[in-house]
């Protein structure tokens with residue numbers, strides 16, 4: 068079943084804009100030509116707006132999954148798709164329900180960091196209800212990282228890599244971030260919301276100066292725009308496949324796929340945990356998704372994903 072709230076929302080927004088425009092002094096100019104020009108501007112604006120919308124119909128045509136994306140809520144603007152997903156999940160939304168927004172006003176990363184979410188990107192959250200323990204939640208982040216990376220490499224022939232704990236990189240720059248949030252009870256997971264932010268049809272000039280050095284976009288890497296709908300379908304398909312493997316066969320296979328795509332295993336890294344830094348060799352990622360770092364004195368530190376930053380030095 069598909070919901071098209073956003074399409075209606077966008078149409079409503081557009082109508083409002085038109086009404087606002089048509090009450091402007093410019094539009095009420097007596098000369099006919101002015102009216103014609105305004106009409107043309109409106110038509111053009113309408114075409115641009117409709118082109119920019121993510122089409123639920125196109126997604127429906129391409130979808131190859133059993134449950135991820137079968138229920139879809141597409142919005143024009145929300146604060147954060149993770150918040151909408153969480154609210155829907157608490158109201159009983161089914162596993163696999165996806166919430167997509169064209170833009171987010173309060174997109175966030177881990178530890179409340181800001182996530183830049185302009186039009187042209189893919190900002191979406193998936194509701195999952197895995198029967199796993201709370202300590203396994205970081206496995207979901209790694210599973211989704213593998214799936215998004217594989218989708219990018221397959222669709223665009225890129226050399227995307229995963230970076231612990233929640234990034235996907237292209238040419239060493241962040242193209243995607245994953246934010247996994249869960250509701251647990253007595254160490255058992257009740258539901259997980261996986262938020263995925265993927266810089267698709269955005270130019271780097273749109274980013275702040277500070278982000279320009281570390282981020283990239285598909286448009287920048289491929290020198291063209293991509294179909295958001297077919298990319299979404301590929302990602303849904305990959306996430307569902309990896310997720311089912313994780314739940315039915317165990318995490319080992321997904322973890323070995325993750326390691327094969329990992330950007331910095333075997334490299335010297337600087338790790339910042341809640342503001343405190345240390346350096347060492349990123350040796351491995353264990354079965355619970357913790358990073359194993361060997362320090363210069365030979366001892367080993369196990370770093371749990373959380374408010375952690377890692378950079379290659």
Ligand code: BT5
Pocket residue numbers: 146147148149171173174175176177178180181182183184189190191192233234241242243244245246262263264265266278281282283
């Ligand atoms: C993440 O956090 O990378 C997780 C991002 C998840 C975003 C999605 S969008 C849909 C859903 N709804 C949400 O509200 N969130 C999810 P973290 O590892 O903490 O990285 C955050 C850092 O990435 C920021 O502090 C910036 O330095 C950087 N950043 C912000 N926006 C970015 C962007 N669009 N592309 C690349 N880097 C960005």
